[in-house]
Amino acid sequence: MDIQATLTLTIQAVIMSFVALMVFDFIDGLWVVPLPPIGWEPSVIEQPTVSATSPQPTPRAIAFERIPDPWTLELHQRKNALVEVGACAGKQGRNLQ
Secondary structure, eight states, X not given: OOHHHHHHHHHXXXXXXXXXXXXXXHHHHHSOOOOOOTTOOOOOOOOOSSOTTSOOOOOOOOOOOOOOOTTTXXXXXXXXXXXXXXXXXXXXXXXXX
16 A cells, blocks of 8 residues: 555544544533532532621732833944945945934
């Protein structure tokens, strides 16, 4: 058996198994799940142990580090960046002034 025939059979097997799962899921969905008996009651829900009027612990204040305002900072320019831009513009014949 050559590789093409093996690959074809594998693809067919995967597709047919997927279709079979869809058919079984459809058939399983046709029957309605019966409701629980009338005498059934849900489990008792316990009352919460924390009261809304009980004193709550106060959260601690978090101290944050002050960072400098980015609008007031001085720009740090590299001298090489200006030279590179000027060199690129000079090659193309543009004037940056």
